[in-house]
Amino acid sequence: MIGAGVVGLAAAWRLAEAGVAVVVVDAIGVGGGASSRNAGLIDAPGWGRRPALDDVLKMGSLAIYERLADDGADIELDRCGRVAAACTDDELALAAAEAAAHDGVHLLDGDALREVEPALGPAVVGGTWTPGAACADPVAACAALAAAAQRCGVRVIATARVTSFEPGPQGGARLGLQDGDHIDAGAVVLAAGAWAAPVARLLDEALDVPTVPVFGQMWATIPLPAGTLRTTVVGLESSHAWQGGAALDGLPLTHDAAGVRRTRHLYGRQRRNGEVVFGGDRIRLAPADHAATDPGAVPVVRDDGIAVNRAHAAAVAPVLGSAPTARTWAGVMPFARDGLPLIGPVPGVRGLMVAGGLGSSGFNRGPMAGWLAADLLLGRDVPPEVATARLDRRG
Ligand SMILES: Cc1cc2nc3c(=O)[nH]c(=O)nc-3n(C[C@H](O)[C@H](O)[C@H](O)COP(=O)(O)OP(=O)(O)OC[C@H]3O[C@@H](n4cnc5c(N)ncnc54)[C@H](O)[C@@H]3O)c2cc1C
Structure with missing residues (x-):
């Protein structure tokens, strides 16, 4: 298993529960990548009128987090909606x-x-309420996934x-x-998150695992x-912009390639x-940006973006306007x-499975993505929606 984020750890746990000997390696430690730097939001919209892969990943991952909590791990799981x-x-x-x-x-409506x-x-003139949605602490969740995997014999x-x-x-x-050591593996799961493409190129310079590293950042108040916030909160300005064509290169980004802001995105708890x-x-990170190829290179926080996000948050939830910022970070x-998402075998390479491409909601969707990749490797049946995440989906 290359990568000890939520995806790799969950996949390792699932494989080990089935009796497979698993070694997980990570360049910077358990949850050292995006998995410990996120906001911890877990959406749970239900199974949908016609379940899509997203519903399977979100609802499945929530069930995995609930299992960790039921087994006694304090991951600060809160079904706050x-x-x-x-x-x-x-x-609206x-x-x-x-x-x-x-x-x-x-x-x-707004009042409700x-x-x-x-x-x-x-x-706020109205919006949606998702009572089943939740949040959890990302650092604790990564540690709990690692502990669950290790209890089943996984070596990290x-x-x-x-x-x-x-x-x-x-x-x-x-x-x-x-360090000069090596591992011989019967099969490899590439769960290297934003760095999956450069890791795949170590095997074959021509191997294209189509991932794009995207910079994200957060701030925290004192x-x-x-009860200052009872629920997780997201703004719909960006979703509306992306639906209206502001998705850049097909991706829901806030800035275009020239670095010009095209929309404002907001989420928190x-x-x-x-x-x-x-x-x-x-x-989107430029290919030459060190953080695009090295998980150990911590991206520098962009203060102008923090200021825009703070103002946006204060417009939606005015109580946040006067709350001092205690820290900022990026991932x-x-x-x-x-x-x-990308979940499935790499065409033309026997024994190589990819699990990732989960973008801005991989804490939400990652554990189930890992389980599904493990199930594919074990030859088990998976829900038909998983076919939409195959790497050869374009035929
Ligand atoms: C600021 C921010 C906020 C976010 N907020 C949310 C949120 O609220 N809700 C949500 O659902 N998602 C959120 N996300 C997205 C979510 O964090 C990611 O989608 C998810 O963590 C991806 O998990 P992963 O396991 O695929 O990747 P990662 O957690 O990045 O794990 C990949 C691992 O691979 C390792 N690796 C890479 N190259 C090598 C190598 N050569 N050798 C060994 N190891 C290697 C890395 O060190 C890393 O630990 C946010 C992300 C960021 C950055």
Whole structure:
């Protein structure tokens, strides 16, 4: 298993439960990539009128987080629900369409939404309420997934970067590690998140695992009184812009290739320790950016983007306007080139499975993506929707 994010750890756990001997390697430690740097939002819209892969990944992952919590892991799982706030009639129409597609999503007017989430300000004209949605602490969730995997016998090598990848002497693959050691594996799951493409190229320079590294960043307030936010909160401005054609290169990004802002994206929640965390910007990393190829290169926070996101948050939830910022951080999200998840074998390479491409909602969708990749490797039946995530989906 290359990568100890939520995807790799969940896949390793699933394989080990089935009796497979698994070694997980990660360049920078358990959850060191995007999996510990995210907001911890978990959407759960229900199974949909016609379940799509997204529904399978979201609802399945929530069940996995619930299992961790039921087994005693304190991952701060909170079934707090989610409000998606519309500030214009166009955004409200989008909310109505989302509610019409999912039994678990309800359309509410502004006053009804403020009853659910009193922090919402008068600018909010309505939106959706998803009572089944949740949140959890990303660092604790990664640790719990690693512990569950280790209890089933998984060996985690927490700081070992894969620097070479070649066919093994007796089939399978040989992974060379930075410290000079190597691992011979019968099969490899590439769960390297935003760095899946450069890792695949270690095996074959021509191998195209179509992932795109995308910069994201967040800020946190000082601890605020419990209940300052009751639910997770997202804004619908960006979804409306993306639906209207502002998706850049087919991806839901906030900035174009020239670095010009095209929309504002907003999501956040209050943590159990009182901090309110919010984020939103999504900017494609240039191939020459060190963070695009090296998981150890921490991306630099862009203060102008934090200021825009703070102002957006204050417009939606005015109580946040006066709350001091305590810290900021950035990470790299693993988008697939066409924006859809990547789960399945790499065509033409025996024993190599990819699990990733989960973009800005991989904490939400990652555990189930890992389980499904494991099930494919085990030759088990998977839901038919998983075919839409195959790497050869374009035929
Ligand atoms: C700021 C921010 C906010 C986000 N907010 C949310 C949210 O609220 N909800 C949500 O659902 N999602 C959110 N996401 C997205 C989510 O975090 C990711 O989609 C998800 O964590 C991806 O998991 P992963 O396991 O695929 O990748 P990662 O967690 O990035 O794991 C990949 C691992 O591969 C390792 N690796 C890479 N190259 C090598 C190598 N050569 N050798 C060994 N190891 C290697 C890396 O070190 C890394 O640990 C956010 C992301 C960011 C950055």
